[in-house]
Amino acid sequence: MGIVAAISFVLLSAGTANASEEVGQEKRAEYVSAVVNQADASVQTIPFSQTQDDSSSLASTDSGVTLPAESSDSVELNTADSDDSFSVELPDLSGLSDATIADDGTAVYHSSDDSTSVAVRAHENGAQILTILNGxxxxxxxxxxxxxxxxxxxxxxxxxSVNVLDSDGLAVASATTPWAKDANGSSIPTHYEVDGNSITQIIDRGDTNWKYPIVADPNWWQITKCVGSLAWVVGSAVFSVAKIAKIKKYINAFGGLTKTARLLLGATSAAEKATAIGKGFLTFAASVTGVDGVYTHCIKGK
Known part of the structure; x- marks a missing residue:
C-alpha cells in the first residue's frame, strides 16, 4: 500500500528489461493510473505519445506539454509565447525509471526502492504531476x-498556490493550491515552500495512521493566454467606458488578473469558486464571454 502525492510521478520502464519485466512495468503503470484516478477523477487526461523525431521525449501535442522519456530531464509546458515557456524537473528520487505509459495516457515513473511513484497527466491547460507515497x-x-x-x-x-512570473511580473503559469489524500479519501495537511526557483511540497503525515497509498498533487496551469486576453480587454478602447469599469471592478474583487484567469480556467478550488460566484463571478463571466480572445483562451474547452 502507498501514499500518492502530486506533482505526478511517472512510472518508468527500464530500457533493458526483458519481456516479463516489461509486462510487470505495464501492470504497475496501470495500478498507479487507477490510484490517481480514484484520488482525482476530475482531470480529462490528454494521452502522451512517442514523438516521431525525438525518441528521447514523449509528447502530448494537443496540450503543449512535452514529457521526458528519461526521468533526469524536465517536463516542459509551452505557453502562448515561446519565450514564456517553462519546465519543471521531476523530484530527485532514488533511481527513477524511464517512463511507462498507462492505457489512459498517464505517464508513470517509479523509484528503484519502491517507495514512491510519479504520475504525469497532461490536460487542456497544463499538466498535473502527482507523487504516490507507497508506505x-x-x-x-x-x-x-x-x-x-x-x-x-x-x-x-x-x-x-505558486505563480510563475516573467520579467515584467506577469504570471505565465500557476501551481494550484496543493492537496493530498490517503486511500480512504481523507485529506492530509500539505503545503508548498519556495526557495529560489524550486518548489517543495510537504506532506504533513504526523502520527496519524493514514491508509496507503497517499496521492499528493501540484497542478500546473498555463495561464498566459487568458491573463493576456483579460489585460487586453481592460486596456482596450473598443468597449464602452462603463463596460470596462464593470470588468475592472470584478477583476479587482477576484484578486487581480491572475486569480481571475485561474477562476475562468477552473484552476482553483471549489471553495474559491463558490466565493467568487457570491461576488458576481457568473455575471462577470457572461460579460467577457462575448470577447473572442477571452472566450478562446479562458473559457472554450476548459
Missing part, C-alpha cells in the same frame, strides 16, 4: 526545480 518509509517532501522565464521568479500566493 510509511516514503519521503514526506518532494522538490521540483522550475526553469522560470528569463528574469522571472516564483511567487507564493495567499491561498498557498
Amino acid at each position: 510509511e518509509d516514503s519521503p514526506s517532501s518532494y522538490t521540483y526545480a522550475v526553469d522560470v522565464p528569463s528574469g522571472g521568479s516564483l511567487h507564493m500566493a495567499d491561498d498557498g
Whole structure:
C-alpha cells in the first residue's frame, strides 16, 4: 500500500528489461493510473505519445506539454509565447525509471526502492504531476526545480498556490493550491515552500495512521493566454467606458488578473469558486464571454 502525492510521478520502464519485466512495468503503470484516478477523477487526461523525431521525449501535442522519456530531464509546458515557456524537473528520487505509459495516457515513473511513484497527466491547460507515497518509509517532501522565464521568479500566493512570473511580473503559469489524500479519501495537511526557483511540497503525515497509498498533487496551469486576453480587454478602447469599469471592478474583487484567469480556467478550488460566484463571478463571466480572445483562451474547452 502507498501514499500518492502530486506533482505526478511517472512510472518508468527500464530500457533493458526483458519481456516479463516489461509486462510487470505495464501492470504497475496501470495500478498507479487507477490510484490517481480514484484520488482525482476530475482531470480529462490528454494521452502522451512517442514523438516521431525525438525518441528521447514523449509528447502530448494537443496540450503543449512535452514529457521526458528519461526521468533526469524536465517536463516542459509551452505557453502562448515561446519565450514564456517553462519546465519543471521531476523530484530527485532514488533511481527513477524511464517512463511507462498507462492505457489512459498517464505517464508513470517509479523509484528503484519502491517507495514512491510519479504520475504525469497532461490536460487542456497544463499538466498535473502527482507523487504516490507507497508506505510509511516514503519521503514526506518532494522538490521540483522550475526553469522560470528569463528574469522571472516564483511567487507564493495567499491561498498557498505558486505563480510563475516573467520579467515584467506577469504570471505565465500557476501551481494550484496543493492537496493530498490517503486511500480512504481523507485529506492530509500539505503545503508548498519556495526557495529560489524550486518548489517543495510537504506532506504533513504526523502520527496519524493514514491508509496507503497517499496521492499528493501540484497542478500546473498555463495561464498566459487568458491573463493576456483579460489585460487586453481592460486596456482596450473598443468597449464602452462603463463596460470596462464593470470588468475592472470584478477583476479587482477576484484578486487581480491572475486569480481571475485561474477562476475562468477552473484552476482553483471549489471553495474559491463558490466565493467568487457570491461576488458576481457568473455575471462577470457572461460579460467577457462575448470577447473572442477571452472566450478562446479562458473559457472554450476548459
